[in-house]
Amino acid sequence: MEATLSRPAARCCCLLKTTTTSTSRLLPSSQQQSRPKSTRARHKAALNVPPHPSFLSNPSPSSANGATTLIFNPPSSAPSVFQTPFKFLPKSDPRRRAALGQKLFASSVTTNFATAPVDVNALPTIFDDRSPATTPKNHSLTKEDVEEMRRLRLADPVKNSVLNLARQFGCSVMFVMMCVQAGKEHRDKVHVEPHAAARERWGPKKREAKEDRKRRMEMLMRGEI
Amino acid sequence: MMKRLRIERATGQLLAARPGAASTPSIALRAAQVPVRHSSSSAVEAEPTPIYEEDGTDHSRFPPLEKLPPLTSTLPSPLPERALQSAKLAALHARLSLSPKIPLQTLARTLVDPSADPSPQFNNSSLAFLGSTIINYHASESFMVHYPRLPMDVLYAAMTGLAGPAPLNRIAKAWGTEVAAAPGGEVDPGLLQFSLEKTGESVLGFGYTRTVVEKINKNNWQRSVASKVIYDDDFGQVITPPPQPEEEQPAAEEEKDSEFSNTSSPKFSPTSYGSSQTRELSEKAHANFVRAVVGAIYTHSGREAAKAFVKAHILSRHLDLERLFAFKHPTLELALLCAREEFDPPVARLLSETGRLSRTPVFVVGIYSGNDKLGEGSGATLEHARLKAAMHALKAWYLYSPGQGLRVPSDVLDDGVKSGKAWEPVYVDIGELISR
Numbered sequence: 001m002e003a004t005l006s007r008p009a010a011r012c013c014c015l016l017k018t019t020t021t022s023t024s025r026l027l028p029s030s031q032q033q034s035r036p037k038s039t040r041a042r043h044k045a046a047l048n049v050p051p052h053p054s055f056l057s058n059p060s061p062s063s064a065n066g067a068t069t070l071i072f073n074p075p076s077s078a079p080s081v082f083q084t085p086f087k088f089l090p091k092s093d094p095r096r097r098a099a100l101g102q103k104l105f106a107s108s109v110t111t112n113f114a115t116a117p118v119d120v121n122a123l124p125t126i127f128d129d130r131s132p133a134t135t136p137k138n139h140s141l142t143k144e145d146v147e148e149m150r151r152l153r154l155a156d157p158v159k160n161s162v163l164n165l166a167r168q169f170g171c172s173v174m175f176v177m178m179c180v181q182a183g184k185e186h187r188d189k190v191h192v193e194p195h196a197a198a199r200e201r202w203g204p205k206k207r208e209a210k211e212d213r214k215r216r217m218e219m220l221m222r223g224e225i
Numbered sequence: 226m227m228k229r230l231r232i233e234r235a236t237g238q239l240l241a242a243r244p245g246a247a248s249t250p251s252i253a254l255r256a257a258q259v260p261v262r263h264s265s266s267s268a269v270e271a272e273p274t275p276i277y278e279e280d281g282t283d284h285s286r287f288p289p290l291e292k293l294p295p296l297t298s299t300l301p302s303p304l305p306e307r308a309l310q311s312a313k314l315a316a317l318h319a320r321l322s323l324s325p326k327i328p329l330q331t332l333a334r335t336l337v338d339p340s341a342d343p344s345p346q347f348n349n350s351s352l353a354f355l356g357s358t359i360i361n362y363h364a365s366e367s368f369m370v371h372y373p374r375l376p377m378d379v380l381y382a383a384m385t386g387l388a389g390p391a392p393l394n395r396i397a398k399a400w401g402t403e404v405a406a407a408p409g410g411e412v413d414p415g416l417l418q419f420s421l422e423k424t425g426e427s428v429l430g431f432g433y434t435r436t437v438v439e440k441i442n443k444n445n446w447q448r449s450v451a452s453k454v455i456y457d458d459d460f461g462q463v464i465t466p467p468p469q470p471e472e473e474q475p476a477a478e479e480e481k482d483s484e485f486s487n488t489s490s491p492k493f494s495p496t497s498y499g500s501s502q503t504r505e506l507s508e509k510a511h512a513n514f515v516r517a518v519v520g521a522i523y524t525h526s527g528r529e530a531a532k533a534f535v536k537a538h539i540l541s542r543h544l545d546l547e548r549l550f551a552f553k554h555p556t557l558e559l560a561l562l563c564a565r566e567e568f569d570p571p572v573a574r575l576l577s578e579t580g581r582l583s584r585t586p587v588f589v590v591g592i593y594s595g596n597d598k599l600g601e602g603s604g605a606t607l608e609h610a611r612l613k614a615a616m617h618a619l620k621a622w623y624l625y626s627p628g629q630g631l632r633v634p635s636d637v638l639d640d641g642v643k644s645g646k647a648w649e650p651v652y653v654d655i656g657e658l659i660s661r
Contacts, residue, residue, distance in 0.1 A: 078601070078602075078603065078617075079601055079617070081547050081617060081620040081621050081624055082547075082621075082624060082626070083621070084621055084622075084624075084625045084626075085597060085598065085599050085600075085618070085621055086597060087568060087594060087597045087599065088599070088621060088622050088625055089625070090625075090652055092652060093627065093652075120574070120593055120596050120598075123574040123575060123576065123591070123593075124574065124575045125572055125573060125574050125575075126573050126574070126575055126590065126607050126611060127573055127607070127608075127611060220604075220609055220612060220613065221551055221552050221553065221555070221612070221616075222550075222551045223547065223548060223550060223551070223616060223620075
């Protein structure tokens with residue numbers, strides 16, 4: 001209730017309701033040309049945005065004495081790659097010792113906007129299935145296991161897909177692909193032919209969109225977008 | 226601010242320049258190198274008729290700008306003693322603030338490309354070779370100290386961007402180097418002389434010619450970084466051997482020459498913009514001129530002056546190292562990095578997002594190793610943002626710098642001897658993440 005009342009538009013509507021009757025709201029056309037004083041004042045008040053707190057945090061007692069004050073309030077931007085994260089500093093780097101001494105990087109979540117440390121584990125993760133941190137790793141596979149994996153994959157590559165084998169043996173997808181590769185016929189049958197058939201049905205718009213998407217990915221990898 | 230022209234200084238140079246500094250050729254010696262086309266017919270014709278000079282120019286219609294010694298236009302490049310009369314050369318000398326120790330004859334020699342004068346006694350090939358070693362040494366030294374983790378491919382790209390032919394070409398243009406329309410003995414010695422019709426032979430850099438160089442150039446074969454280090458030049462480029470002269474070359478050339486003298490129309494018109502090949506030749510000639518100037522400074526003024534010149538003109542240029550990177554599998558590379566350095570495996574976390582269901586969403590993704598944020602990226606899809614964050618983390622790793630303005634090894638030679646300050650070893654990285 002308070003929130004609605006604090007909005008100037010709502011307050012204005014309340015005032016209208018209390019002060020005017022429903023019939024008097026239909027004004028003649030000559031009076032609709034000019035904006036009522038109440039509306040203009042309301043708009044002016046809405047546009048009167050207070051300055052950012054960083055401008056007000058330092059009331060600059062020095063400026064009263066005639067000295068100049070520096071206000072540093074840069075717009076938000078992507079972080080620079082030349083700011084090396086604490087973890088990437090070598091052991092011999094003096095910045096590491098200085099940071100450890102001052103405990104500047106205690107949580108290491110020192111973004112420009114966040115002053116309070118963020119609980120990292122509370123942040124949602126994305127692409128968990130592809131992350132090396134969350135994929136299960138079975139580092140105790142024996143030679144027999146690998147041979148069994150090869151046999152299964154070559155016997156029925158459709159049923160024993162890479163993902164299925166990785167789940168079955170508890171290793172990463174990459175490891176399965178390192179151990180065994182299905183033949184060229186299977187690759188063509190699964191990856192090339194269906195796509196080629198689908199590509200035939202594409203119209204000019206879809207083709208262009210797909211090409212754009214590919215080009216965008218190449219630009220992304222070169223750091224251009 | 227433009228500097229005042231120091232005429233008295235220039236005349237001082239003219240006086241100080243030793244005529245014997247550059248070897249003065251005898252006309253007879255140089256006449257032996259004159260191409261075939263000038264040997265018999267036209268020269269014989271030139272003797273009885275004073276109107277036609279030995280090059281076939283009608284001097285009554287086109288009077289020479291200055292009084293030239295006889296048979297000057299038969300020479301491939303201007304005589305060294307003419308350097309003292311060239312206003313352009315003195316102006317270039319003054320504009321570059323070169324030391325008076327460097328004679329104008331040497332500066333004139335730096336402007337003669339091997340394609341203009343094949344004789345190594347008169348062209349700039351030796352000075353350019355010396356200069357290229359000095360420039361490349363200082364550039365690579367600076368990169369090694371300031372960015373010790375740069376991968377070799379990126380280091381090659383950075384070397385090309387700072388000291389390769391393209392930036393040196395721009396430097397030469399910025400110096401106000403003017404180009405002669407065609408090389409010859411009669412041109413002003415203050416003009417850069419190179420031929421657009423043939424490539425000069427000169428050794429410029431260390432390296433080996435690979436046995437499969439034709440196949441590499443034809444099929445665009447991939448070369449490993451290790452083989453680039455061993456075989457290729459300072460910029461990781463394949464060294465292509467000069468084309469072998471064929472048997473029927475002289476006959477064809479004579480035909481061409483007779484045609485040339487009859488119609489007097491060169492293959493490449495000097496007024497046209499040229500082709501990509503001529504632009505490449507021009508770029509090469511300009512770059513070799515800059516290298517030769519550095520070589521000349523080293524020869525006459527010593528190591529410190531050459532280093533100061535390289536620092537002022539070449540190393541001071543801005544190069545955006547961040548733009549030199551291109552990745553294939555950034556997330557995989559980052560995972561390998563974390564495994565090698567025994568960090569926690571990287572995890573992508575969503576920092577903030579806006580407009581997920583709109584047409585233009587923005588996701589900000591951070592990559593964390595344990596509690597430490599390694600990189601951050603924003604993109605229109607989760608996948609793009611994650612890839613950008615991974616690339617940001619990798620660039621932050623590769624572009625680690627111990628600090629700017631550090632001492633480089635050659636500084637020990639300059640001030641270490643005088644001040645007695647010992648060399649402190651710099652940080653050396655253990656090696657590349659992915660061997661390519």
